[in-house]
Amino acid sequence: MMSKKLVCFMFSLVFAVVFAATGIYAGTEVADVFKMETKEYATRTKGLVEFTHKKHVEDYGIKCGDCHHDDKGKALDLKAGDNVQRCVECHKETEKAPKGEKLKKNEKIAKYHKEALHANCIDCHKDFNKEKGYKGKDPKAAPQSCASCHPKK
Ligand code: HEC
Ligand code: HEC
Ligand code: HEC
Ligand code: HEC
Incomplete structure (x- = not known):
């Protein structure tokens, strides 16, 4: 006993x-699924993108560090439940680039939130579609076109 x-x-x-x-x-x-609505944008021209965070990790097998990195841009080794910073804390600019501003691609990404998100999301989708041989409007393709991510407002 x-x-x-x-x-x-x-x-x-x-x-x-x-x-x-x-x-x-x-x-x-x-959240498993959420709308990307970074509140720092003063004005918005596009519909809100729905992001399947959990699916990207669990079904598409993408590592946390492919999207979340430190203040040097080095991939973070995370596990579920760990804290992360929001992208806009470092990729701060949410205003449009002033006319005539000349920046290299990596400088644009470092500065502008939109450029950072597009480089992260769209570049991976392009690589994925190329690797799988998905063309144009293939329903299995990862979204590359503006309208396939941003619904009509
Ligand atoms: C395909 C890209 C991608 C992958 C993979 C990914 N995340 Fe994220 N995660 C994001 C994006 C984008 C956001 C929204 C960030 C923002 O609002 O600036 C986010 C948000 C978060 C948040 C909420 C942050 C907040 O303050 O609102 C946490 C926590 C988080 N992710 C943890 C993880 C962990 C842990 C993993 C791995 C198990 C992971 N993420 C995998 C892209 C990703
Ligand atoms: C703690 C600061 C910080 C946070 C938070 C952050 N970044 Fe970055 N990011 C950087 C730095 C620094 C670089 C490197 C810039 C360079 O090489 O000139 C970078 C580079 C990048 C690049 C280009 C290199 C690459 O990895 O492809 C992309 C795309 C990117 N970030 C997207 C994101 C996204 C999406 C988020 C949110 C999920 C995010 N960043 C959150 C600081 C940050
Ligand atoms: C490292 C690769 C990678 C990154 C980064 C990534 N994705 Fe994806 N995403 C995929 C793959 C792979 C698929 C499609 C898988 C399939 O159809 O089998 C996908 C599918 C999608 C889809 C359509 C299916 C669904 O789950 O809703 C949307 C929308 C999407 N991604 C949005 C985003 C957004 C927004 C970001 C950036 C915050 C992002 N993705 C970042 C790899 C990535
Ligand atoms: C893979 C999904 C994806 C694709 C494809 C995509 N975007 Fe985005 N876009 C995003 C995400 C995520 C954000 C960040 C939104 C936020 O955090 O509030 C964004 C932000 C923006 C913003 C800034 C916010 C606003 O509404 O003014 C503009 C402008 C924009 N995108 C235009 C475009 C255009 C034009 C195209 C086609 C050339 C495009 N996007 C393709 C995911 C995508």
């Missing part, structure tokens, strides 16, 4: 573990 004391101790242990686990999750939860 287990002593009452031992049973009591085991119960509190279970509760402690459960609370610790949910505690870790609380601040860092990410």
